[in-house]
Amino acid sequence: RIVVLDFGSQYSHLICRRIREFSVYAELVPYDITLGELEGRNPKGIILSGGPSSVYSADAPVPAAGIFDLGLPVLGICYGHQVIVDRFGGRVKRANREYGSSLLTVDDDGSLLGGIGRSVRVWMSHGDEAEQIPPGFQIIGHTSNARAAAIAGTDRPVYGIQFHPEVVHTQKGTEILKNFVLKICGARQDWTMEAFVDRAVGEISGIQGRVLCGVSGGIDSTVAALLIHRAIGDRLHGVFIDNGLLRQDEGDEIEAIFRDNFHVNFTAVSAAERFLEGLRGVADPEAKRKAVGEEFVRVFSEFAERNGPFSWLAQGTLYPDVIESGVSKGPAAVIKSHHNVGGLPDWLDLKVLEPLRDLYKDEVREIARILGVPDRIVRRHPFPGPGLAVRIIGEVTPAKLRVARTASRIVEDVLLEAGVYDDVWQAYAAVGDDRAVGVVGDERRYGSIVMVRVVNSVDAMTADWTRLSHETLERISNRITNEIEDVTWVTYTISSKPPATIEPQ
Numbered sequence: 001r002i003v004v005l006d007f008g009s010q011y012s013h014l015i016c017r018r019i020r021e022f023s024v025y026a027e028l029v030p031y032d033i034t035l036g037e038l039e040g041r042n043p044k045g046i047i048l049s050g051g052p053s054s055v056y057s058a059d060a061p062v063p064a065a066g067i068f069d070l071g072l073p074v075l076g077i078c079y080g081h082q083v084i085v086d087r088f089g090g091r092v093k094r095a096n097r098e099y100g101s102s103l104l105t106v107d108d109d110g111s112l113l114g115g116i117g118r119s120v121r122v123w124m125s126h127g128d129e130a131e132q133i134p135p136g137f138q139i140i141g142h143t144s145n146a147r148a149a150a151i152a153g154t155d156r157p158v159y160g161i162q163f164h165p166e167v168v169h170t171q172k173g174t175e176i177l178k179n180f181v182l183k184i185c186g187a188r189q190d191w192t193m194e195a196f197v198d199r200a201v202g203e204i205s206g207i208q209g210r211v212l213c214g215v216s217g218g219i220d221s222t223v224a225a226l227l228i229h230r231a232i233g234d235r236l237h238g239v240f241i242d243n244g245l246l247r248q249d250e251g252d253e254i255e256a257i258f259r260d261n262f263h264v265n266f267t268a269v270s271a272a273e274r275f276l277e278g279l280r281g282v283a284d285p286e287a288k289r290k291a292v293g294e295e296f297v298r299v300f301s302e303f304a305e306r307n308g309p310f311s312w313l314a315q316g317t318l319y320p321d322v323i324e325s326g327v328s329k330g331p332a333a334v335i336k337s338h339h340n341v342g343g344l345p346d347w348l349d350l351k352v353l354e355p356l357r358d359l360y361k362d363e364v365r366e367i368a369r370i371l372g373v374p375d376r377i378v379r380r381h382p383f384p385g386p387g388l389a390v391r392i393i394g395e396v397t398p399a400k401l402r403v404a405r406t407a408s409r410i411v412e413d414v415l416l417e418a419g420v421y422d423d424v425w426q427a428y429a430a431v432g433d434d435r436a437v438g439v440v441g442d443e444r445r446y447g448s449i450v451m452v453r454v455v456n457s458v459d460a461m462t463a464d465w466t467r468l469s470h471e472t473l474e475r476i477s478n479r480i481t482n483e484i485e486d487v488t489w490v491t492y493t494i495s496s497k498p499p500a501t502i503e504p505q
């Protein structure tokens, strides 16, 4: 495996993902991991990520002294490059901020930059640069701005590059990472999802007691439940809570998959009335989220109490969520235990089982295919926990729910027909209390305004509205006004995030 020390770059996860794409396990650890912990992971090589700091500032983050004495290859990227320059006695200085594409000229194609040609476009994002390289290092690549854009130790396997090989804008970035990981470190390409499934099933089958898994219809909880089911069969109980705020047919579909396709011990709890009661008169967005969240905990706890005892609560937590809350334990540890999870009461005394905690989303998708999860679930857009409650502006009423649900289904259907569903992040229709006059036949009608929102995004942190074709927009509008009697106007939201968010509430 390769260990990536995280100095806080927005691209740190991307380094791991790129390496995993060529079947080598890579994990992200905090930059201040101790030497003992690092050695315990038995890495084949170490990568120092980029980060926002300056090595010459007083509180600059530095890795444990001694990581360069382990005899392992080390690659520093951006800030990591500067850490190496500084550590071995070179000099880093403030430079003109450089952001974007530069042309890298390869001066030595012997090792790290082998096989990528004489010059490639690389992605730069830095404010400091190596002014003087340390003794014992040579320059292996330069740009017009950075004389020492890539350096290599002459008698030790230590490399530094100022640019980011992990981003797609760097040509041959994957080749550079492969040169380091495969040729220089000699890491094995044994990280496959088939192997992961076998290993996870083996580990989970060793646990004692019964496991409760809340499934939402989303891919993460579905895959988590099916993986555990493969390991312990009927000792898994899947529970799906129908809160009345779901997409059209979602509850029936998920029940059919779990019960009929996979023969999982499965209960669908119909709790729509309770949730809608809790939402009555509530118009504030945060208050709605709170009402739905609290009701969920109540319904879930009641179910657990009545159908227990359970020893474990399974969750579909993914790697990026884990790393934000601390150090990952690596692929050998799919089991983490602590109490009071997700707001559930202590008396339930559940330990947490998170079989996907080492995986990225695209890896979960691959496992879904291996396990035979229907394509519809694998492709389905993400959906917020509070469901249609956050796609309805103002109070949630049965009438507005009907409009939001039916219109959203139409939006999805039209995008599927047009072949663009898989290209967008989310697509739905929202509704509020605003009305507009329309004419139907000879009659004037004062009907609802529906807001269609379709966005592109990579990670939901930022999003851009999708430039749908006019024909597709027209089809969406026609179908909504024809098929939903109350609706007279259809609008398309063209706000990006920021300043807007993806959901309107």
Ligand code: XMP
Pocket: 289, 382, 383, 384, 385, 386, 390, 426, 460, 497, 500, 501, 502, 503, 504
């Ligand atoms: P926003 O609206 O903040 O949404 O741009 C970003 C992403 O998160 C989803 N979302 C939620 N998911 N519970 C969830 O599980 C929530 O309360 C929630 N609010 C927003 C949203 O659908 C989008 O993908």
